[in-house]
Amino acid sequence: MSPKDTVGTKRGDRFGAITPGRIGMAVVAVLLLVFIFENTREVKIRLLIPEVTMPLYLALLATALLGGLCGWYAARRGPRRSR
Numbered sequence: 001m002s003p004k005d006t007v008g009t010k011r012g013d014r015f016g017a018i019t020p021g022r023i024g025m026a027v028v029a030v031l032l033l034v035f036i037f038e039n040t041r042e043v044k045i046r047l048l049i050p051e052v053t054m055p056l057y058l059a060l061l062a063t064a065l066l067g068g069l070c071g072w073y074a075a076r077r078g079p080r081r082s083r
Contacts (some may be wrong), residue, residue, distance in 0.1 A: 036060045 039056040 032064055036064065 013021060036057045041056055042053055043056045044051055044053050045059055046064070
């Protein structure tokens with residue numbers, strides 16, 4: 001059996017161990033969702049030109065998703081090193 005075929009909990013495994021960083025991110029995600037769904041009233045939001053009325057939780061959720069995507073993209077690209 002090759003090392004690629006084994007599913008284990010070795011130190012470098014991406015999905016095996018519960019780390020403090022993963023616990024912290026889970027706590028932040030839960031707090032974010034609680035905050036978003038506690039704010040359910042309708043608000044007016046200006047999107048460059050039009051003004052729309054929508055529940056505040058949808059605006060907060062969209063902002064959180066866009067921020068997460070930007071963070072994922074920035075982390076994925078990482079710093080470029082010149083040789």
